[in-house]
Amino acid sequence: MNDRLNVIILKQSDYREKDVLLSVLSREYGKISFTAAGARKITSRNSASLLPYTSARFLFDYHPGRTMFHLRTAETISLRRHLHEDLNASAAAAVLCECADALLLPGEQSASAQMYDLLEKGLDRLDHGDDMTSVLALYLADVLRISGMAPDVDECTVCQKKEVSALSVQAGGFLCREDAAKLGVPASSAADLKRFRLICKAGLSHFDAVIQAGGASWEDTVILVDFLHQYGSIALQSFRFLQEICAH
Numbered sequence: 001m002n003d004r005l006n007v008i009i010l011k012q013s014d015y016r017e018k019d020v021l022l023s024v025l026s027r028e029y030g031k032i033s034f035t036a037a038g039a040r041k042i043t044s045r046n047s048a049s050l051l052p053y054t055s056a057r058f059l060f061d062y063h064p065g066r067t068m069f070h071l072r073t074a075e076t077i078s079l080r081r082h083l084h085e086d087l088n089a090s091a092a093a094a095v096l097c098e099c100a101d102a103l104l105l106p107g108e109q110s111a112s113a114q115m116y117d118l119l120e121k122g123l124d125r126l127d128h129g130d131d132m133t134s135v136l137a138l139y140l141a142d143v144l145r146i147s148g149m150a151p152d153v154d155e156c157t158v159c160q161k162k163e164v165s166a167l168s169v170q171a172g173g174f175l176c177r178e179d180a181a182k183l184g185v186p187a188s189s190a191a192d193l194k195r196f197r198l199i200c201k202a203g204l205s206h207f208d209a210v211i212q213a214g215g216a217s218w219e220d221t222v223i224l225v226d227f228l229h230q231y232g233s234i235a236l237q238s239f240r241f242l243q244e245i246c247a248h
């Protein structure tokens with residue numbers, strides 16, 4: 001009774017006439033859902049705490065085995081205002097949240113603490129105006145590692161040779177010159193391979209080191225999204241939107 005839980009709002013959708021349905025991530029219970037009665041009324045005291053990308057403390061009654069709960073009250077921990085004011089930052093935050101939402105099953109707790117900490121770190125970085133492309137690439141590298149889908153960036157994925165000259169999503173990582181030629185994969189520059197390897201190894205907790213080394217390229221991010229699509233069957237709608245607005 002009267003359980004308190006720190007959550008990050010992943011998604012908010014309309015529910016009935018004046019209610020909202022929330023998909024949230026918590027360290028303790030993973031991804032769970034809440035219905036918030038009357039939250040669409042402008043005067044609702046809860047409404048600011050229920051926006052996507054917000055960290056909030058929820059008061060509710062927990063029932064073991066359930067993944068949907070009624071919200072009693074919510075209190076904002078961090079609104080991350082910049083994510084609601086800047087279109088690019090907002091679109092990138094949507095990618096982080098959609099990724100967490102797509103990856104976790106309701107109530108699944110195995111990776112929930114890791115994903116929660118990662119998402120919080122990523123959203124804070126975007127909120128502070130840090131380089132969006134590097135935040136996205138490092139977040140995706142961490143997500144792939146947490147879900148056991150990390151690209152092999154230590155050797156040729158076919159013959160295990162250490163000298164590599166290409167990168168293939170299909171092959172699962174780096175390729176030597178011979179295997180790249182056999183598979184028809186174009187060669188990448190040594191600098192591109194080195195940077196991609198650094199991103200995969202570093203993850204978001206080494207953000208500053210990656211920035212000092214020059215940061216991620218947009219192409220790195222696209223490749224990591226492709227890995228998620230290929231090995232996790234996750235097609236991020238929000239990433240397509242981000243690509244569209246960044247192209248203008």
Ligand SMILES: [Zn+2]
Pocket residue numbers: 156157158159160161175176177178179
């Ligand atoms: Zn090889």
